[in-house]
Amino acid sequence: MGVWALFGAAVLLCVQTSMRLMSNTGFDAQVNAYKEIGVKVNHSPKTLLFDYHDGVRVMYYGRIYGKLWLPVHEYSDAALKLQYSSVKELLNEYISEYSPEYFIITSVPLFDSQEELKKTLDAEYPVLAESRTPVKACSPLECVGARYVIPKVPGGESPDYIIYDLRNKKNADAPGKTE
Numbered sequence: 001m002g003v004w005a006l007f008g009a010a011v012l013l014c015v016q017t018s019m020r021l022m023s024n025t026g027f028d029a030q031v032n033a034y035k036e037i038g039v040k041v042n043h044s045p046k047t048l049l050f051d052y053h054d055g056v057r058v059m060y061y062g063r064i065y066g067k068l069w070l071p072v073h074e075y076s077d078a079a080l081k082l083q084y085s086s087v088k089e090l091l092n093e094y095i096s097e098y099s100p101e102y103f104i105i106t107s108v109p110l111f112d113s114q115e116e117l118k119k120t121l122d123a124e125y126p127v128l129a130e131s132r133t134p135v136k137a138c139s140p141l142e143c144v145g146a147r148y149v150i151p152k153v154p155g156g157e158s159p160d161y162i163i164y165d166l167r168n169k170k171n172a173d174a175p176g177k178t179e
Contacts, residue, residue, distance in 0.1 A: 033159050034057055034159075035061055036062075037058060037064070037161055038062025038063045038064050039062075040129045040163055041062075041064060041101070041128070041163060044064055044101050044102055045065040046066070046098065046099060046100045047064055047066030047103070048067055048094060048098070048103045048104070049069060050069045050106070050107055050110075051068070051104070051107055054068060055068050058106055064104075066100065069094070087120055088120050101165075101166055101167050102163055102167075103125070103163070104161065104162075105161060105162040106159050108132065108160040111162070121164050123170065123171075125164040125165060125166055127165070128163040128164065128165040129163045130161070131160055131161050
């Protein structure tokens with residue numbers, strides 16, 4: 001009888017744990033943030049995405065479409081450095097080729113580490129929307145530029161994001177089309 005009770009308790013504990021994890025994965029907060037981004041950019045099919053999930057989640061849940069911006073570890077190799085002398089030149093190439101309306105950043109810790117891109121966007125384009133949690137410690141996966149980050153379980157957080165409006169330039173020297 002004791003063995004059966006021990007077995008039953010183990011099964012009930014497993015069921016309780018799996019039900020708790022399934023009901024509170026934290027992914028709901030991320031989905032809501034991606035939907036919010038979609039609404040803020042009017043579900044635009046013309047976006048540049050700076051995302052560690054290759055833009056798949058924000059495109060799907062936000063009902064937007066975009067071209068993925070290459071992280072530093074992918075475009076800093078010798079061949080691309082010979083092709084582009086600066087991040088501003090690469091941004092100009094993206095804007096002239098794809099005519100994006102918005103630059104959506106959902107990998108804020110990685111974006112903050114790319115100083116030249118951050119300075120260029122801050123100097124030349126207004127921020128349409130921003131959501132940052134104060135004093136958010138970045139996980140090692142986010143800081144080294146990993147492509148995939150496993151959502152925190154349970155109680156995952158809504159991802160931070162920044163949306164730059166590429167339709168409205170702050171100055172005439174900004175890359176892209178003139179108004």
